[in-house]
Amino acid sequence: MALTDDVVIVRPQTTMASWRRRSLLWQVAGYLAMAFVVLMIGMPVYWTVVASFKESREIYTIPPTWWPEAPTLANYMRAWNAAPFGRYYINSLITTTSSTAIKVVFAVFSAYALVFLRFPRKNLVFLFLLAALMVPREITIIPNYITVARLGWINTYQGIIIPGAAVAYGTFLLRQYFRTLPQEVLEAARVDGAGHVRILWSVVLPMSQPAVVTMTLLALVDKWNDFLWPLIITNTADMRVLPIGIFWLLDQEGVINWGVVMAGTLFVMLPMLLIFLWAQRYIVEGIASGAVKG
Amino acid sequence: MDKQITRREFLRGLAAGSGVALLAACGGGATPAAQDTSTPVPPDGATTAPAQVGGTGSTVNITYWGSFSDVLGEAEQAMVNAFNTAQQDVVVEYQYQGSYEDTAQKFTAALQAQAIPDVILLSDVWWFKFYLAQAIAPLDDLAAQAGVDFSDYQPVLLNEGVRDGVHYWIPFARSTPLFYYNKDIWAEVGLPDRAPRTWDEFGEWAPQLVQRSGNTMTRAAYVHPGAASYIAWLFQGVIWQFGGRYSTPEFEITLNEPDSIRAAQFFSDTVNNYGWAMHSTDINREFIGGQAVSMMASTGALAGIQRNAPFAVGVGFLPEERTFGCPTGGAGLAIPAGASAEKQQAAMAFIAFATSTDGTITWSQSTGYMPVRISAVNDPKMQAFFEENPNFRTAVEQLPKTRAQDAARVFIPNGDQIIGRGLERIVINRENVERVWQDVTVELEEGAAPVLEDLEALRARA
Numbered sequence: 001m002a003l004t005d006d007v008v009i010v011r012p013q014t015t016m017a018s019w020r021r022r023s024l025l026w027q028v029a030g031y032l033a034m035a036f037v038v039l040m041i042g043m044p045v046y047w048t049v050v051a052s053f054k055e056s057r058e059i060y061t062i063p064p065t066w067w068p069e070a071p072t073l074a075n076y077m078r079a080w081n082a083a084p085f086g087r088y089y090i091n092s093l094i095t096t097t098s099s100t101a102i103k104v105v106f107a108v109f110s111a112y113a114l115v116f117l118r119f120p121r122k123n124l125v126f127l128f129l130l131a132a133l134m135v136p137r138e139i140t141i142i143p144n145y146i147t148v149a150r151l152g153w154i155n156t157y158q159g160i161i162i163p164g165a166a167v168a169y170g171t172f173l174l175r176q177y178f179r180t181l182p183q184e185v186l187e188a189a190r191v192d193g194a195g196h197v198r199i200l201w202s203v204v205l206p207m208s209q210p211a212v213v214t215m216t217l218l219a220l221v222d223k224w225n226d227f228l229w230p231l232i233i234t235n236t237a238d239m240r241v242l243p244i245g246i247f248w249l250l251d252q253e254g255v256i257n258w259g260v261v262m263a264g265t266l267f268v269m270l271p272m273l274l275i276f277l278w279a280q281r282y283i284v285e286g287i288a289s290g291a292v293k294g
Numbered sequence: 295m296d297k298q299i300t301r302r303e304f305l306r307g308l309a310a311g312s313g314v315a316l317l318a319a320c321g322g323g324a325t326p327a328a329q330d331t332s333t334p335v336p337p338d339g340a341t342t343a344p345a346q347v348g349g350t351g352s353t354v355n356i357t358y359w360g361s362f363s364d365v366l367g368e369a370e371q372a373m374v375n376a377f378n379t380a381q382q383d384v385v386v387e388y389q390y391q392g393s394y395e396d397t398a399q400k401f402t403a404a405l406q407a408q409a410i411p412d413v414i415l416l417s418d419v420w421w422f423k424f425y426l427a428q429a430i431a432p433l434d435d436l437a438a439q440a441g442v443d444f445s446d447y448q449p450v451l452l453n454e455g456v457r458d459g460v461h462y463w464i465p466f467a468r469s470t471p472l473f474y475y476n477k478d479i480w481a482e483v484g485l486p487d488r489a490p491r492t493w494d495e496f497g498e499w500a501p502q503l504v505q506r507s508g509n510t511m512t513r514a515a516y517v518h519p520g521a522a523s524y525i526a527w528l529f530q531g532v533i534w535q536f537g538g539r540y541s542t543p544e545f546e547i548t549l550n551e552p553d554s555i556r557a558a559q560f561f562s563d564t565v566n567n568y569g570w571a572m573h574s575t576d577i578n579r580e581f582i583g584g585q586a587v588s589m590m591a592s593t594g595a596l597a598g599i600q601r602n603a604p605f606a607v608g609v610g611f612l613p614e615e616r617t618f619g620c621p622t623g624g625a626g627l628a629i630p631a632g633a634s635a636e637k638q639q640a641a642m643a644f645i646a647f648a649t650s651t652d653g654t655i656t657w658s659q660s661t662g663y664m665p666v667r668i669s670a671v672n673d674p675k676m677q678a679f680f681e682e683n684p685n686f687r688t689a690v691e692q693l694p695k696t697r698a699q700d701a702a703r704v705f706i707p708n709g710d711q712i713i714g715r716g717l718e719r720i721v722i723n724r725e726n727v728e729r730v731w732q733d734v735t736v737e738l739e740e741g742a743a744p745v746l747e748d749l750e751a752l753r754a755r756a
Contacts, residue, residue, distance in 0.1 A: 056601070056602055057601075057602050057604060060579060060582040060583050060602050060603075061583060061604065062583035062584060062585060082364065082368075141403070142402070142403045142406065145403040145404075145406075145407055146403070146406050146407045148407075149404075149407030149408070149409045150407070154407075154409055228396075231391065231392050231396060231400070232396075232399075232400050232403060235357065235389045235391075236387070236389060237389075237390070244390075244392075247363065247392060247393075248363040248364065248367060248390060249363065249364055250363060250364065251363065251364050251365065251366065251598070255578050255582070255595055255598025255599055255601070255602055256598075257364070257598075260364075
């Protein structure tokens with residue numbers, strides 16, 4: 001608030017012309033900054049796509065070429081045939097969707113409980129959750145492996161899915177969002193006789209759409225790109241997931257055929273990219289519906 | 295259950311449960327060694343037939359964890375398929391487990407969960423850790439039963455996997471450093487078409503190979519890798535060439551000896567004083583792209599470099615200084631302790647097949663790894679391959695002159711990276727050699743202490 005007051009005080013002192021000039025300057029600077037960011041983020045993606053159509057020898061030439069000299073689909077054919085990517089797609093789909101579904105359900109219910117239910121030591125429960133958020137994943141790998149091995153779940157879908165199913169960040173994210181919801185709407189629902197399930201389903205979830213969609217997307221990408229855990233917990237090729245497929249295309253010793261690796265990378269990137277494009281409108285829509293109260 | 299469990303009892307139960315898990319986790323590494331492998335088995339003269347136990351005639355299924363992907367992975371799968379069709383008693387399943395580091399990490403976890411494979415590929419810097427934990431089996435009896443003739447293996451490669459006269463680690467995918475040079479630039483500058491015999495000679499050639507525009511070097515005569523790309527492996531040869539070494543076999547660190555310092559100073563000078571060398575995270579890329587016209591790199595990269603380079607690739611022995619020095623590297627096969635005798639024998643049958651004369655020839659030709667069998671090198675099929683690939687012949691001819699690496703790099707946990715990061719400080723940050731080697735020595739000595747204790751314990755038990 002203090003900032004806008006300052007601006008209001010300062011503005012009348014400058015002449016109209018200089019103000020307009022300055023705003024134009026800001027606009028140009030803004031566009032430059034945007035172009036810079038797009039370039040920063042876009043370049044690696046562009047490079048991935050272009051390299052996937054190049055022959056291996058061209059990728060290693062310096063100076064690099066911006067456009068493939070002789071565009072080829074051979075990399076895609078080789079990548080697809082080098083590993084059972086069809087099977088990897090199915091496995092990635094199964095593990096990602098089920099793991100995400102479980103995560104979202106857990107996060108929604110636990111966040112609702114943490115915000116709208118009254119029970120003793122609520123803050124302590126939340127503190128435990130936060131603590132779980134701070135544990136680095138690498139540390140849990142060996143204990144999780146031993147547990148899963150004892151359950152006889154090595155090389156199974158549940159072995160890939162269950163250890164990562166309950167994750168604290170979803171609960172944390174949704175709790176913070178639920179707390180910002182207008183109490184009046186919730187009270188009105190309560191007065192109208194709505195129970196917890198009804199309030200959650202008809203009031204809280206629609207109003208929290210952006211947060212829930214965001215959390216779902218994060219969970220999706222996280223599991224879709226997960227490499228180390230599926231690698232460790234599965235043994236056979238028919239249980240492996242897409243990121244392991246890319247790793248298979250890399251040579252342990254020797255010269256890496258980057259064109260093929262980039263083609264494989266696009267196999268993994270493409271579905272997530274499409275989902276993002278499709279889902280982002282729900283984030284925007286949700287923000288708009290949340291703004292009704294003004 | 296006539297009374298409710300109180301909260302205290304519940305907590306106590308929880309604590310006890312996790313305690314058991316913890317104990318199991320800690321003790322897991324050492325337990326499998328108790329497995330007895332001395333089940334009497336009729337000696338079997340045939341080379342690859344597995345010694346049979348029980349006489350049921352049923353097939354034994356074993357799993358093999360390896361790190362080969364892409365072209366190497368396909369070659370390995372072909373090897374496994376050939377084995378599975380060549381005999382009826384054993385079926386091997388090859389399971390890819392990521393990089394050497396991933397495979398070792400997973401093996402660590404698998405030992406604790408007692409979900410181990412029957413054959414495992416371990417790299418030069420990893421097998422010793424599992425030997426210390428008694429997680430890999432002694433192979434002499436198994437090899438004798440499978441009719442494996444150790445005398446036909448390249449001694450320099452085989453002996454690396456021997457401790458106290460016992461074989462634990464059989465050479466398989468082994469490589470050595472090699473000197474690579476860009477023949478086209480060599481000809482352009484008017485140098486003889488060969489690798490430099492000594493570093494002094496290369497010091498005379500190098501200024502002619504360098505190209506500059508203003509103050510920046512656009513073409514370097516030589517390129518160094520970083521720690522993550524195993525500079526400590528390449529420098530192992532150089533430190534020997536200068537008369538130094540990383541350590542004695544008894545883990546005494548010898549980096550602060552004058553010759554060890556001299557070698558590191560030379561590496562630093564190539565970049566910071568003479569100004570003809572550069573450093574890069576991917577030396578293959580710089581060499582193929584023409585940013586650098588020579589390098590030391592693995593023999594394993596030879597085929598890929600020749601395929602991708604737009605110029606003629608030359609190779610030669612590593613240059614000498616006071617003497618010749620070149621280490622071996624790569625990975626070998628081991629059999630985890632703790633599996634049944636039947637499975638261990640099946641595993642040995644596969645190793646015997648993979649490292650047989652014919653297996654070696656096929657594997658070497660399709661991957662570029664060193665032939666581990668002496669008879670394979672002299673085989674007509676291999677000689678014909680050399681005719682077509684004279685560069686590969688050079689790599690193989692250098693092999694008898696190589697030697698096993700110093701304990702500090704391969705036996706101290708993370709020793710490779712500790713030395714490698716020290717070299718980065720010397721070459722890239724231009725830090726004082728003696729001071730850096732002092733720090734590295736301290737770090738290596740700390741790392742060596744638990745290894746020495748484990749060795750002591752092993753000796754006491756024997």
